[in-house]
Amino acid sequence: MTVTAPAGFEAAGIAAGIKRSGALDLALVVNRGPSAAAAAVFTSNRAKANPILWSQQVILDGVVSAVVLNSGGANCFTGPEGFQVTHRTAEAAASALGIAAGDVLVCSTGLIGDQLDGEVLEEGVLSAAARLSADGGDDAARAIMTTDTTPKTVVIDGDGWRVGGIAKGAGMLAPGLATMLVVLTTDADLPSGELDSALREATRVTFDRLDSDGCMSTNDQVTLLASGASGVVPDAVEFRAAVTAACRSLAEQLQADAEGASHDIAIEVRGAVTEDDAVEVGRSVARNNLFKAAIFGNDPNWGRVLAAIGTTQARFDPYLVDVSMNGVRVCHAGRPDAPRESVDLTPRATHVLVELHAGEASATILTNDLTHDYVHENSAYAS
Amino acid sequence: MTVTAPAGFEAAGIAAGIKRSGALDLALVVNRGPSAAAAAVFTSNRAKANPILWSQQVILDGVVSAVVLNSGGANCFTGPEGFQVTHRTAEAAASALGIAAGDVLVCSTGLIGDQLDGEVLEEGVLSAAARLSADGGDDAARAIMTTDTTPKTVVIDGDGWRVGGIAKGAGMLAPGLATMLVVLTTDADLPSGELDSALREATRVTFDRLDSDGCMSTNDQVTLLASGASGVVPDAVEFRAAVTAACRSLAEQLQADAEGASHDIAIEVRGAVTEDDAVEVGRSVARNNLFKAAIFGNDPNWGRVLAAIGTTQARFDPYLVDVSMNGVRVCHAGRPDAPRESVDLTPRATHVLVELHAGEASATILTNDLTHDYVHENSAYAS
Incomplete structure (x- = not known):
């Protein structure tokens, strides 16, 4: 169930044709509300991919309605054309979902320096939007895998609310503020400021202390979306503990699947x-x-x-x-x-x-x- | 000829029995003068081996008459007994050569945390002292090898003077002020202050820019001994250029023999x-x-x-x-x-x-x- 375990979320994971293998390569996670509060942390690498540059602007107002994630290409060091592909991806999601492109986060992972095909991305997003479901979390977890051998997922139950999450990452794994791609969802009802402080506290002691190979990625992004669909405003301490537990679980799953590792x-x-x-x-x-x-x-x-x-x-x-x-x-x-x-x-x-x-x-x-x-x-x- | 190429130096390399393989494992380099001016730079690792702790004291007055180098054990993190072994090694050289122990540098390389046998070292030093020769530089170069597959040597000719050198190092190769073990000799007539500035300038742009595996050693030491036996006081710029050329050559030889490397x-x-x-x-x-x-x-x-x-x-x-x-x-x-x-x-x-x-x-x-x-x-x- 992963990101669709909390109420108010739908997701999909499809094969858009970005990966030549035909494997799942595009995920869409949508927050149906009633709240659209969100927080995100990004790689501290100064060499930032186009989706990071885009998403850093999107998160400024603390409102996010959807996240598009693709594997099969990092869209990093791909110049203005690369940024246009990210923009087009967000516009496609906005059009399909009837929301603003400025409320759509984009995350990409794969080879640095390869241009993504904007048309393939756009059609993929439309196709994913047509398949959104409250059971789609597992497909989304699989669609963001690159050299991962297994999807990474988590669900933590609170008192009347939940936190769910998916992650990918197997190499270039020395996060600076975040690791690779992570989407966390919750049906708790909290404003973006509280989500932000909970997320930063959690990542500081989990992903930031995972250092598999000393190599910091250009595309790291961790997002936390809150739908408020449970109608519950959780205790701040309990909520932070749940977000931290979710991040710790995902960090340990990333470590356990690190490329080639035997210990x-x-x-x-x-x-x-x-x-x-x-x-x-x-x-x-x-x-x-x-x-x-x-x-x-x-x-x-x-x-x-x-x-x-x-x-x-x-x-x-x-x-x-x-x-x-x-x-x-x-x-x-x-x-x-x-x-x-x-x-x-x-x-x-x-x-x-x-x-x-x-x-x-x-x-x-x-x-x-x-x-x-x-x-x-x-x-x-x-x- | 290596360290015995410049006039005024003798050296030996012997199998003292430190290495179980019976390979050469102890080198002695002696400056017969008339000058005994010297300079040395050491690892900037805070975890320093016993021979580093000893040699840092010896170099303070800028006077060195002999250097003892052993492979087969780093004598690092071996406690007070380990320091006593280093002291005993210097005393043995002093006794055999009729000099002060405080004018004997000691360098060790090999496994960290293994205790060296002081008696084996003492006997080895006496045996090496008995075999000192003006042709002994090549044996000395071989005696300091650990995982090195080839000895590293250099001779640079100046105008009436020379610089010679030996080096060892194949792993834990990210020097911070020095690399592994290096002894440079010259028959130029220069005071220790000028040797020191020439050596620091040379190591800054050579060994300090070699970073084979990012791992800084506990035992790095680079020493420059001047016998003055040529009677020539070289031009300062020419001398620095020669020392830098010698260090660059040895650094490139270290790189070329780095453990397992293919590029x-x-x-x-x-x-x-x-x-x-x-x-x-x-x-x-x-x-x-x-x-x-x-x-x-x-x-x-x-x-x-x-x-x-x-x-x-x-x-x-x-x-x-x-x-x-x-x-x-x-x-x-x-x-x-x-x-x-x-x-x-x-x-x-x-x-x-x-x-x-x-x-x-x-x-x-x-x-x-x-x-x-x-x-x-x-x-x-x-x-």
Whole structure:
């Protein structure tokens, strides 16, 4: 049910002919109201795709009635023609739905630098609009997949209201404010300002702490649409918790399907002076290719963890640090502790605990290992 | 001849028994004078190995008579015992050579977190001291190899003086002020202050612009020893040029032997507002795993170049940027230009030109591609 689980939403996912394979490649999510409140966060990459440039304008008034998403092309670095294709896509949705183009978000994903065919997009949007249904969420989730092997969906139940969501993303997965394409819906009745603060709080501790391969996309967009169809104004704390839980679930699903990965690694940093320090330390480990390759080889190479955190500006003494892997403390106070042989890194789920002994703050960064399959997928597949 | 090409130097490289394989693993380079002026730069990683902690003290007075280098163990995160091993190594050299331990630099390379055997080191140093010779530079170059497949050496001739050098390094190759282990010698007669400024200027534009895998070592050290044995005080500009040429040659040799690499990539950034901006842009591309995997696959994926530079703070407009690969401009003003098919990426030497059109500054970063062999070597080999 995904984005159509909350009341007030319809969706469709179709094969518009953007992908040569004939797979589903265009999704439409429509908010039937009564409210059209919305919030969105975008990639912090300065190289932004045309749909990002468009959608950043659309969200300014906090009103969104529909989201068009396509796979099969990122529409990034495609010049003014590319922006016209995005505009035409929004106009097609507006015309089909009887709404304003300025209330239509557009999201695209796929190869950077390839021009999309505006006519194919326009016909696809009209076709999708004709197939909108309150059961269409699952098709929409499938239509936004690129190298994803499985659709990512979530439904969280509140007290008389719901949050539903879909996500795509398998590579170029180091979101800065958002990850790849995510649409969240809710039938809760909340103004756009409250949606915005809930969404920003949620993405800060979920998608922003997912760093699969250190590569930030040009097309990241996370949108939250509220129909108000439940008639319920939820408790602010409960609503934020639900949005955060939805984002966390989708982030973990993205991690689990990361291109070529054989380990899902949670790098937990404790004892930092500030949360920002903890995030910086965790991210430096997550981006260290030697550490990531060692985990692929089931090698608890804690020296590479310390070499990585030594490159940060975070406040701690490298010679007081403890490092544990899957529950075994292999480094204590900057010296060898338990023997490497006592660590079992064969499970896919991997836990690395870095204790800085400098303060009380903590954070966890999610990443993946560096594998032959990652290299294969990203050398053989142009994306 | 390497470090023994300039007059006044002796060296040896022996198998001390640190490596289980029985390969050469200990080098000794001795400056017989008349001068003992020296300079050194060290890793900027905050996680510094014991030999770095020792050598940073030794270099303070600008006087160095000998350098001991071992492979087979980094002596990093090995606690006070590890520091004692470094101290014992220096004392052994001092005793054998009749010099002060405070004039002996120590360099180590190999696995982080493994304790070295002080007795093996001491005996190795005594044995090396007994075999010192003015022809020993080549053995010294071989004795510092770890995963290197070939020794790295250089000799630059000046006007009546010379610069010679050896280097090791094949992974964890993103120097911050220095790379892995490098010893440069010269028979020019210069005080340590001039050696220091020449060395810093040289490393800034050579080793500091080599970024093979984004991983900064805990043990990087570059040393320049001057014997004054030629009796010549060289022109300062000529001497700096020679030291820079020696460092550039060694940096290129390191790049060419980087673990598992199949392409040597020069990322040239032109039209930046400042040189720092150019370096930041080049390094962001050099560290982008998706770009590196694409080059491995001979795929001129310029979208990944733009996505990488969009994450920097450098001053430029992403939509004015041109990108060329091996002479073919594939992106012009943020839009597709020549077809991807017209780029030949099969040669090992790869040139990526990024023209920012924002200013007059430029810089070139050297890197390598991300390959199956890189993943294999760094998952199967604990280093």
